[in-house]
Amino acid sequence: MDQAIAIVDIGKTRSKLTLWAPDGKLRREFDYVNAIGVQRPRQLDLNGVGGWLKRALAHAARLARITAIVPVAHGAAGVLLAGEAPLCALDYEAAPPREIAKAYDTLRDPFEATLSPRLADGLNLGAQLLWLEQLHPETWPKSGGFLLWPQYWAWFLSGERASEVTSLGCHSDLWRPLEHRFSDLALSRGWAERLGPLRGAGEALGPIRPALADELGLPFDCRIHCGLHDSNAALHAARGRAELADRPFAVVSTGTWFVCLAAGGAGPAAYDPAQDMLANVDVEGRPTPTARFMGGRDYEAWMGAALGVASDPELLREAAALTDWSRAPGPLRATRAALELARRTDRALRLVAAEGPILIEGRFAADRAFSVALERLRPNQSVFHGDMADGVALGALRLAATAGPDGLAGVLSGRLS
Numbered sequence: 001m002d003q004a005i006a007i008v009d010i011g012k013t014r015s016k017l018t019l020w021a022p023d024g025k026l027r028r029e030f031d032y033v034n035a036i037g038v039q040r041p042r043q044l045d046l047n048g049v050g051g052w053l054k055r056a057l058a059h060a061a062r063l064a065r066i067t068a069i070v071p072v073a074h075g076a077a078g079v080l081l082a083g084e085a086p087l088c089a090l091d092y093e094a095a096p097p098r099e100i101a102k103a104y105d106t107l108r109d110p111f112e113a114t115l116s117p118r119l120a121d122g123l124n125l126g127a128q129l130l131w132l133e134q135l136h137p138e139t140w141p142k143s144g145g146f147l148l149w150p151q152y153w154a155w156f157l158s159g160e161r162a163s164e165v166t167s168l169g170c171h172s173d174l175w176r177p178l179e180h181r182f183s184d185l186a187l188s189r190g191w192a193e194r195l196g197p198l199r200g201a202g203e204a205l206g207p208i209r210p211a212l213a214d215e216l217g218l219p220f221d222c223r224i225h226c227g228l229h230d231s232n233a234a235l236h237a238a239r240g241r242a243e244l245a246d247r248p249f250a251v252v253s254t255g256t257w258f259v260c261l262a263a264g265g266a267g268p269a270a271y272d273p274a275q276d277m278l279a280n281v282d283v284e285g286r287p288t289p290t291a292r293f294m295g296g297r298d299y300e301a302w303m304g305a306a307l308g309v310a311s312d313p314e315l316l317r318e319a320a321a322l323t324d325w326s327r328a329p330g331p332l333r334a335t336r337a338a339l340e341l342a343r344r345t346d347r348a349l350r351l352v353a354a355e356g357p358i359l360i361e362g363r364f365a366a367d368r369a370f371s372v373a374l375e376r377l378r379p380n381q382s383v384f385h386g387d388m389a390d391g392v393a394l395g396a397l398r399l400a401a402t403a404g405p406d407g408l409a410g411v412l413s414g415r416l417s
Helices: 046-061 098-107 125-135 149-158 184-188 210-216 230-238 295-306 313-320 330-351 368-377 388-403
Strands: 003-010 014-020 026-033 065-073 078-082 085-088 145-148 204-207 223-225 249-254 258-263 277-281 287-293 358-362
Touching: 003 046, 003 149, 003 388, 014 046, 014 388, 026 046, 046 065, 046 149, 046 210, 065 149, 065 230, 065 388, 078 125, 078 149, 098 125, 125 145, 145 149, 149 204, 149 223, 223 388, 230 249, 230 258, 230 277, 230 287, 230 358, 230 388, 249 330, 249 388, 258 330, 287 330, 295 330, 313 330, 313 368, 330 368, 358 368, 358 388
Parallel strands: 003 065, 065 223, 249 358
Antiparallel strands: 003 014, 014 026, 078 085, 078 145, 204 223, 249 258, 258 287, 277 287
16 A cells, blocks of 8 residues: 555644645545534534544545655644643634633733734634633643644644643743743743643654554554644745745735735834734744735625635726725626735735745645736745645645655655745
8 A cells, every 4th residue: 555644634624634645745634614602602523523633643544655644734823621621712713701811911922022913802812721720621731631622633643742832822922932931921830841742843752552452443553643733834835845945925814814925125113012913933943924814705705605616817897996895896896806915915025024936835826816916016036836736735745755754855846936
């Protein structure tokens, strides 16, 4: 049976498992639409995703001998554990009670130390942890553990606990990236010691749990990697491109969120937390200037019943003159929406002082009107999309290639366009 690596990508809206051959070719993809939690407070689809993942892995195991699994997941999420039992996985769109939010404002480290702005609802992971102290006082933080979202799935598969800097550095208020250490908040409240030992994103935590291997038909020596934050996986994929090596560049990671990351260059003169500017932390622990907006969700609202209709770069001029989207036919509406996304992306790239080529990855990498509009807005920078529709998976795959014996070092050798 041929060998393969599985990448598990737990997104905010959808989850996906992709199976990759040793030559870097995509063999199979399995998708799952995450359920919106009915619990109060609102929680992530922990059981649904877990059940789907086991089914997908069992199916994948019949197609290839899976030698490694790398989990990737969105930020501002984690799971409270009591021993081996998961208790709670708060959705970052759940708003903590007003008294919790007010208390949290007095406890968090200054922005200059964490480069993590104060965000709404539970988008600061530290605010979720303070809330959990009230929701589960018998467990957190006295004896319970808390695993960041990618590392929860690594633990789910391997039984080994870990924490990792790309998720710690994703507007969590738990990490000081310039000092490469936990924040004073995380240390003073005893949270840091409950998050698991720090491991590298590409490190193999261990083999798969024997019981899972037996249940799913996976090899008992299938190694489980620590994993990482999804936008940072896309950035890591970009760093494997010859066209971007040894020069400043920017990545626009597109999905529910549009995350614009500036790698290299002089960087912004200052971070403005009021503009949703922050520093993400890359796999090497380096602060990376970032600006974001919820482009994918806005796009769905703009498109309404026309969602799924393709845009057309030939319609950009006409789309720019539109004043009433609701009356526009599908292709024109899609083009107008793509233009608006390009304008917002241009603004975010200006905020982070992006230099050099711009690489679009994710859901909108194939939207030609979006990339053409962005090229026109930023005529002094090249805009690439290439085969980066799944840059998140490719970045995780690149980690596995360099961390193990799978011979995948050339997985990102394809040309950009």
